[in-house]
Amino acid sequence: MSSIDVSVTPRGEVPIWFDRGMPVFAVLSALAAGAIVIELTGGETAQFYSLMFLEPLTRFSSQTLVLLRTVPLVLTALAVYIPLRAGLYNIGAEGQFYVGAITATVIALNVSVPGVLFIPVILLTSALGGVVWGSIPGYFRARFGANEIITSLLLVFVATGINEYLLTGPLQSGAGYPASDLIPEAARLPVIADTRIHIGVFIALAVVVIIYATIRTTTIGFQIRSVGANPVSSRIQGIRSRYVYIAVFAIAGGIAGLAGAIELSTSARLQSDISPGYGFTAIPIALLGRRSAFHVLVAALFFGLLFAGSTGVSVETSISPSIVSVIEALIILFYIVGEGLRSYQISISQQGGRA
């Protein structure tokens, strides 16, 4: 019987350019595959990609939008990145984000805190809400060995469901559609001069630096990295992976919750679609940037551009902006292919009838 034989053998040395260039390879391949989808659905690739990637960089208003979209993306991506460094998968950042946004809205609309303390109180309580919500899958994993991927994702449905209930019930504004009242000016993050850019941009940047330093230099950072690299040998070194598992999910939830509170300043009110899927886009961002928090930031800026660009695309072409999420999934697909090519040598040969 003659057949095509595909043999896969582990690769020894990997050239450094291949290792470092892999995320770029993934993105470019996904954009090429995206072009095929665009052409098939009757779009024009050149026009589409220039609207997506060049147009937003030419005007100040859209540059602002890129920055404002990057903030929730980089924060939710860090919420995926930190557990990932410990070998865990948090695919529930979307839910943790919603819990933060809900908490911020409730405080902003119902509690009066004097002057300068109002915003810190909102940010802290929202982060705390995220910590509580995020810790649930971490605790269940650490204590009972329950699969954190499934539980973190199921809790997204619960969080968005509670949001839906609140926006059609207790928090609904008089207008009759699912949104809360506008939050008071005093509860919104201050903006820079006459722009829409609020200090959430700097908060996000600070979080990136803190996480970078924490993972690199602190004891908990070392423990996270060792548990992620090898849970068995880290146990021999005396690291209790249970605490690390709870810690990474608590930190992740806190950061995603903070992202929800910051986003409330961008949108000014809680809506059922306050997140257009930031917590899921966070997954490819964290994978592309898994080397460090700064890599996460770079990947988040790229996706911020993608998100901002998709707004223009939906206005000027007939292609649905949901193509962005198709491209995201394709990026992960080619990332996986790249990982495979990095670790294994693949050779295809024809096997004839000979013995």
Place this chain on the structure above:
Amino acid sequence: MSDPGFLTLLLDAAVPAAAPLLLASLGGIVSERSGVVNLGVEGIMLIGALSGFAVTVVTGNPYVGLVAAALAGLGISLVHAVLCISLKANQIITGIMIFLLGVAVTNFLGGSWTDSTIDGLAPVTIPVVGNTLTQIPVVGPAVFSNSVIDYAAFLLVPVLWYVLEKTETGMKITAVGDNPEAADTMGINVSRLRYACVLSGGALAGVAGAQISISFAEVWVPGIVAGRGWIAVALVIFAQWSPSRAVLGAVLFGGLEAFAIRSQQLNITRAVGADGAAADVISVLAEPTIVSLYPYIVTTIVLVYAAARTEGGAAPKALLDSYVRGEG
């Protein structure tokens, strides 16, 4: 019960609500018994739901729709199989990708199908004795008046149990899932068998999605699967990789979903006779939007319970491991 018909209505809704969970978790069991986890079930179900619905709209024949959904599920799970089995990719990341891809593709392509209507799979009764059987009080209509695909889902359970536990193929699947090196030495083609299991699992997930869009709900809206794929992934663990226990889980969760649908007809606050603050709490907990969240919460609790009780006990020992000959 305040309404004498409530239990009948509940059971009647529970069977079609359980069927997609059952189909998808049986698919998961087949795949995982061979050592490959497929976390993309939710995405595959969405692709199955959309392709089954669209083909039913175009052809006017829901059975053609079902076949299309099975093929679509098979096609997308081929991606999972190639990456995880041939390219030895990380099964978790690949599964998450399939999930996101399914959501994205069906959102992108599915927008234009939301206004279409179909004549879906109608409930049928068993020939000759069917009408008599549906007269059985309470359980009659629930058990003996369902669509073909619902019957098929439940009939698949003993079939799959037999194949997995009593046939040579079943033994080979278990061998490949527990110890691929030994299976390879015995002359079993590890990759080929894993491909077969992942693809069958994918086809079942595709059909599970189509059951929702062309039988249970008879509509397409983006996100219609609403987490059932993830519940099915959890059910595989709850069922300890056994088809017979998957029935129990599927009926439990189908019942819960049916309760969420039917509870709108009950006044729960009045039924339990609470007042004051307790009544407020209960009335919130009985809000339809909140009740519809119970399946997710109960799934989480059940998953934790299953994990705590078994510590992974019955899981295939080579689950998540890719197999490279001569390595490890």
